Amino acid sequence: MVMVQAIVRPEKVYAVMNALLDAGFPALTKFEVAGRGKQRGIRIGEVTYDELPKEMLMIVVTEEEAPLVIDTIERAARTNVHGAFGDGKIFVLPVEASYTISTGARDAQAVGV
């Protein structure tokens, strides 16, 4: 299993979530973050913003599903067809085990089971 962490524009987050739902991935966790990328924030006139607000989505899926999830997020989160700085980033982390609390059981699909 892998955890897909996607940092996207706040105005795009619901488009991404609906796209994931349509692609068959309803389960996710969302929270607000602030950060900067290689643009070092943004400068508008005299004012420099060191960190910009983004939304972070966490989705845990199997390794086989990950490419589809990543593709779905990329398509929905990009600004027009070319994309723009600030569209965000996606990270993929290994997940060694996963538990469903309501059953107390370790999920069978995790790596190394």
Added chain:
Amino acid sequence: MKQIVALIRQQRFNRTRTALADAGFSSFTARKVVGRGQNDRGEGSMLLPRRMLTIVVKDNDADAAIRTIIGVNKTGVAGDGRIFVLPVHDASRIRTRERGTEALTER
């Protein structure tokens, strides 16, 4: 080292914190998140508030921490939450610059 990411019901947070402390896991990070689960399909699925706990423990402490969290949070109903276990490469206690498992709070 393992990072345990637990998504739990908000109203169970205090009990979880106490149980973890009693089991020797006093250190963790908590934040408010929203999310939906495997069963929340269909248009306009509601995003439900949850608490996300992040705990970094030694490899052989992971199971005890997971059992503690499940013990407090299991009601048997869908929506109890989920726990993920991720590998951690390194850690540093900034105050002392200790590295690796030395940086973790002794259980």
